[in-house]
Amino acid sequence: MTSVIKHIAHPEPTAVWQARMDHAHLTNQDLVEPPYWYLDESTGRTYHDIYGCIGWPTEVSDRDHGLPGYVGIVGVIRPSSLKKKEAYDPRDANFMLLDEAQSADVPQLIGKCLELRDKWGFGCQPDLLTAFLGDPERFVTTLALANERIMEKGTERDALLIAPPDDFYIPNIFDTYVRSLQSSIAKGQTRFLFGGHTILRDCITEFRKDDPAVMSAGGLVHSLLNRCMWMAQVRKTMFSVEEAI
Numbered sequence: 001m002t003s004v005i006k007h008i009a010h011p012e013p014t015a016v017w018q019a020r021m022d023h024a025h026l027t028n029q030d031l032v033e034p035p036y037w038y039l040d041e042s043t044g045r046t047y048h049d050i051y052g053c054i055g056w057p058t059e060v061s062d063r064d065h066g067l068p069g070y071v072g073i074v075g076v077i078r079p080s081s082l083k084k085k086e087a088y089d090p091r092d093a094n095f096m097l098l099d100e101a102q103s104a105d106v107p108q109l110i111g112k113c114l115e116l117r118d119k120w121g122f123g124c125q126p127d128l129l130t131a132f133l134g135d136p137e138r139f140v141t142t143l144a145l146a147n148e149r150i151m152e153k154g155t156e157r158d159a160l161l162i163a164p165p166d167d168f169y170i171p172n173i174f175d176t177y178v179r180s181l182q183s184s185i186a187k188g189q190t191r192f193l194f195g196g197h198t199i200l201r202d203c204i205t206e207f208r209k210d211d212p213a214v215m216s217a218g219g220l221v222h223s224l225l226n227r228c229m230w231m232a233q234v235r236k237t238m239f240s241v242e243e244a245i
Contacts, residue, residue, distance in 0.1 A: 004042040005050070005121030007128075010035040024234045031231035033090045037078050038121060038128070040098075047075035048093055049230035050120055053220040054113055054134035054162065055212025057104050068104040070213035071113045071132070072097060072200060073120050074220055076230040077193075091228050095184065095221065096193045100200060102213070106139050110146045113160060131161035133220050135168070165219030166226045174210055177218025184221050192221060 010016045013035040020032045038047045051074050058066035077094045098120060101112035113132060122129040147159040167173055181204070184192035194201045203213040223229060 001115055001118045003119060003121050003124060004040055005124055005128075006039045006041050007121070007124045008037050008039050008046070021234060030234055031091060031228055032234055034230075034232050036125075038075075038125075040075075044080065045075075045096075046078045046080045047096075048078045048090060050075045050098070050128060051220055051224070051229070052113070052117055052120075052129050052132040053165070053216040054109070054132045055214075055216030056135055056138045057106065057109070058210060058212060065104065067208065067211055068102045069106065069109040070199065070203075070216055071101045071109060071116055072213070072217050072220070073099040073116050073129075074217075074224075075120075076224070091231060093230065094191045094193060095224060097195045097197050097200060097217075100197050100213075102199050106142050107146065110143065110160065114150070117160075130157075131163040133165040133223060134162045134216055136162040136164055166223040168219065174215055174218075177215060177222050180222035180225055181214065181218040184225070 016035040017032075020035070023029075024032045033048070038050060039045075040047070053070075053072045053074070055070040057069040060066045075096050075098045077096055078090070079088060099116050101109075101116060103109040103112060117129040117132075120129060143160065143162065150158050150160065165177075167176060170176070181192070184190070185204075200213050200217050203211050207214070
């Protein structure tokens with residue numbers, strides 16, 4: 001699948017990076033905006049960064065077939081242009097659901113995940129969509145077999161990695177993820193936009209406990225709110241970003 005994402009670097013990335021780092025040190029800031037971003041060439045929108053999440057299908061029982069799995073792509077919105085005197089703090093950026101898919105079949109869900117990561121820029125920058133947030137301990141064998149086939153056609157860097165979202169192993173974490181997601185869509189303080197997509201929105205409305213869509217998207221939003229993942233940590237020593245840009 002052809003990617004709609006283009007990686008854009010500032011014309012003077014190293015100088016801008018150093019200036020931002022110096023300013024962060026002087027003002028005692030912990031986070032700094034990297035000197036690059038992503039352009040959606042199909043819409044003209046720009047994003048600080050793009051992330052993926054995956055929720056595996058729930059268990060099948062003698063009462064029902066469980067809930068289907070879910071894959072979502074979320075962009076951290078970067079204003080395409082700003083007026084000179086317009087105040088903008090990238091730490092307060094909003095999030096937009098860029099794409100989503102659903103399937104009760106695990107191999108098909110993995111296939112959807114691969115399609116969406118290719119569409120949304122995987123490979124155009126070393127760290128973009130290298131790992132999806134989700135449960136890394138479910139369907140390990142199925143994922144391993146899929147990765148074997150992926151690596152036969154490419155390299156180890158092409159393997160689909162699953163990493164746990166923040167606080168994933170805390171008991172009853174679904175409650176926390178739901179609260180994070182609900183706070184981000186609350187009227188008057190909205191930070192999460194559905195972008196015209198309906199699967200996640202309908203799942204939130206219907207609300208079933210441990211719904212994979214709500215669980216995975218909630219985990220991603222919770223992680224974004226906790227860590228400002230699209231920002232870089234300020235360090236005492238300068239490091240090179242030439243490979244990343």
